[in-house]
Amino acid sequence: MTSYDDKESILRRIFSYAKPYRIYLFGALLSSLISVTLSLLIPVFIGKAIDYIIGPDNVDFNGVLNTLIYLAVFIIGSTMFQWVMSYCTNKITFLTIKDLRSRVFDKLSFISLEMIDNTPHGNIINTMVNDIDTISDGLLQGFTQLFSGLMTILGTIGFMLNINLGIGIMVILLTPLSLFVAAFISKRTYNKFTEQTRIKGEMGGLIEELLGNQELIKSFSYEDRSIDRFKEINGRLHECGVRAQFYSSLTNPSTRFVNGVVYAAVGILGAFSAIRGNISVGQLSSFLSYANQYTKPFNEISGVITELQSALASAKRVFGLIDLEPESSDEDMLSDLECDGRVSLTDVAFSYQKDTSLIEGLNLNVKPGSRIAIVGPTGSGKTTVINLLMRFYDVDKGSIKVSDVDIKAMKRKTLRSMYGMVLQDTWLFEGTVWENIAYGRSDATKGEIISAAKASYAHGFIKRLPNGYDTIITQNGGNLSQGQRQLLCIARVMLLKPPMLILDEATSNIDTRTEVHIQKAFAKLMKGRTSFIVAHRLSTIKESDLILVMNQGNIIEQGSHEELLDKKGFYHNLYNSQFQTASKL
Numbered sequence: 023m024t025s026y027d028d029k030e031s032i033l034r035r036i037f038s039y040a041k042p043y044r045i046y047l048f049g050a051l052l053s054s055l056i057s058v059t060l061s062l063l064i065p066v067f068i069g070k071a072i073d074y075i076i077g078p079d080n081v082d083f084n085g086v087l088n089t090l091i092y093l094a095v096f097i098i099g100s101t102m103f104q105w106v107m108s109y110c111t112n113k114i115t116f117l118t119i120k121d122l123r124s125r126v127f128d129k130l131s132f133i134s135l136e137m138i139d140n141t142p143h144g145n146i147i148n149t150m151v152n153d154i155d156t157i158s159d160g161l162l163q164g165f166t167q168l169f170s171g172l173m174t175i176l177g178t179i180g181f182m183l184n185i186n187l188g189i190g191i192m193v194i195l196l197t198p199l200s201l202f203v204a205a206f207i208s209k210r211t212y213n214k215f216t217e218q219t220r221i222k223g224e225m226g227g228l229i230e231e232l233l234g235n236q237e238l239i240k241s242f243s244y245e246d247r248s249i250d251r252f253k254e255i256n257g258r259l260h261e262c263g264v265r266a267q268f269y270s271s272l273t274n275p276s277t278r279f280v281n282g283v284v285y286a287a288v289g290i291l292g293a294f295s296a297i298r299g300n301i302s303v304g305q306l307s308s309f310l311s312y313a314n315q316y317t318k319p320f321n322e323i324s325g326v327i328t329e330l331q332s333a334l335a336s337a338k339r340v341f342g343l344i345d346l347e348p349e350s351s352d353e354d355m356l357s358d359l360e361c362d363g364r365v366s367l368t369d370v371a372f373s374y375q376k377d378t379s380l381i382e383g384l385n386l387n388v389k390p391g392s393r394i395a396i397v398g399p400t401g402s403g404k405t406t407v408i409n410l411l412m413r414f415y416d417v418d419k420g421s422i423k424v425s426d427v428d429i430k431a432m433k434r435k436t437l438r439s440m441y442g443m444v445l446q447d448t449w450l451f452e453g454t455v456w457e458n459i460a461y462g463r464s465d466a467t468k469g470e471i472i473s474a475a476k477a478s479y480a481h482g483f484i485k486r487l488p489n490g491y492d493t494i495i496t497q498n499g500g501n502l503s504q505g506q507r508q509l510l511c512i513a514r515v516m517l518l519k520p521p522m523l524i525l526d527e528a529t530s531n532i533d534t535r536t537e538v539h540i541q542k543a544f545a546k547l548m549k550g551r552t553s554f555i556v557a558h559r560l561s562t563i564k565e566s567d568l569i570l571v572m573n574q575g576n577i578i579e580q581g582s583h584e585e586l587l588d589k590k591g592f593y594h595n596l597y598n599s600q601f602q603t604a605s606k607l
Contacts, residue, residue, distance in 0.1 A: 050110035057103035069308030142227030153336035160333030171319030178316040214266035216335035288313040356432040363390035363552035370420035381575035395563035398572035442515035446527035448507040474517035480509035523553040
């Protein structure tokens with residue numbers, strides 16, 4: 023992976039995204055050049071107008087009038103090209119940022135689930151929204167301001183040298199002092215802004231975590247501790263932010279002080295030169311105007327440099343996200359496969375952390391149309407098997423085959439289209455009930471959607487909603503109960519009718535009476551389809567063809583419900599413990 027730690031590499035990479043729109047960049051630079059040139063001509067003609075006013079009753083009115091006409095043309099032209107520069111700058115900025123944000127979002131769609139699981143979601147959101155906005159505000163727009171400022175500085179130096187060589191050289195000799203001050207402060211602000219953006223990402227992750235789990239926080243009376251965690255991060259952000267702003271705030275007054283010294287020196291030396299007759303009063307006026315124009319960009323550039331430091335720090339985080347390793351390409355893999363429901367796992371080994379083993383030597387052969395239940399204590403590896411079947415994670419060793427084809431030899435989209443999956447954790451998006459049920463089949467008719475809702479016993483509560491199937495579901499189904507959300511997720515699978523099913527605690531949030539109906543619906547849906555069922559309530563998997571009992575990543579027992587009870591082993595104890603507990607309650 024290429025490293026982008028230094029500022030030069032970050033800048034090159036930013037402008038690589040602006041390359042398709044370089045016509046606007048050239049337009050901005052050209053407009054800036056013309057605008058600055060016209061604005062620099064204004065003091066020359068103001069000086070000429072002053073020299074036409076020699077004294078009482080000794081004024082060249084024609085010369086003054088002609089000069090005023092030139093001034094009007096220069097002022098109007100400078101203003102127009104300044105507007106063109108702003109238009110081009112905004113155009114290239116927004117187009118580049120649009121592409122950059124799209125690149126980040128596309129990358130999130132293709133990085134592995136492992137990467138997403140290991141990165142705080144709030145941090146990702148902060149990078150995608152705030153950091154990219156910082157790049158927009160500081161880097162791209164600042165670049166044009168920087169160019170305009172440098173052009174003004176060089177132009178004013180040229181005009182001052184033309185008016186009076188000695189005073190011009192004196193100004194040039196004092197210039198490095200202002201640049202040294204700006205560079206000295208800039209070096210320190212970059213480090214602080216880098217740390218500030220990192221802490222902002224940490225805070226975004228905490229806020230996303232706390233907002234998404236408010237019910238849990240209140241249930242465990244965790245409010246005070248969550249406030250303490252926030253205060254600790256906010257305190258570090260405050261301390262770092264104060265230091266960053268302190269260093270950056272030094273730039274402007276420091277350069278203003280140096281610029282004030284330059285202006286005063288120009289005024290004093292120019293006055294003595296005028297007294298000796300080396301320059302006219304009009305030229306002195308022009309020189310003072312140039313001295314003022316010369317010093318002004320230093321203040322603007324110092325502010326731009328501060329924004330650039332923050333933008334570069336944000337860009338580093340954005341490119342860090344873009345540079346995450348994507349999932350291995352499956353572009354040339356099998357895209358079409360007739361699934362007969364056969365699944366086999368051969369010597370499968372997998373662990374989330376490479377130094378901690380989880381699944382070792384897992385073997386399983388599933389016949390077409392079989393109903394496979396996976397049970398075991400928490401952390402035994404049940405859901406991990408599901409993740410491997412869906413290829414959310416790749417096995418470390420061994421192979422998984424569907425219809426005698428290794429799942430690594432087919433496209434992930436092809437593999438996942440063979441499964442209908444209902445999880446314990448529901449997910450709904452902001453949209454109508456129609457849209458949420460048809461999430462996996464956008465071409466489904468309303469009749470098909472209603473049939474799926476009836477099959478999942480969701481039709482009844484949907485009709486009781488304010489607008490029925492047209493009711494807008496808020497983000498993640500906030501205006502529905504947990505059970506209702508799960509029924510809609512079940513309806514999605516009912517609509518798909520895939521060749522294989524995965525039910526991971528699919529009825530855990532549904533009342534017992536509704537669960538009886540759902541189990542009947544599932545029985546119809548599972549008929550002739552290979553089904554994998556993860557369940558804690560063992561009463562729901564009695565009819566399974568094969569029950570796999572897992573513990574510490576291994577299948578320790580397997581067989582039908584009756585066979586496992588007769589063995590009086592782990593499953594027997596696990597099954598009876600549930601009913602003994604239930605009877606005591």
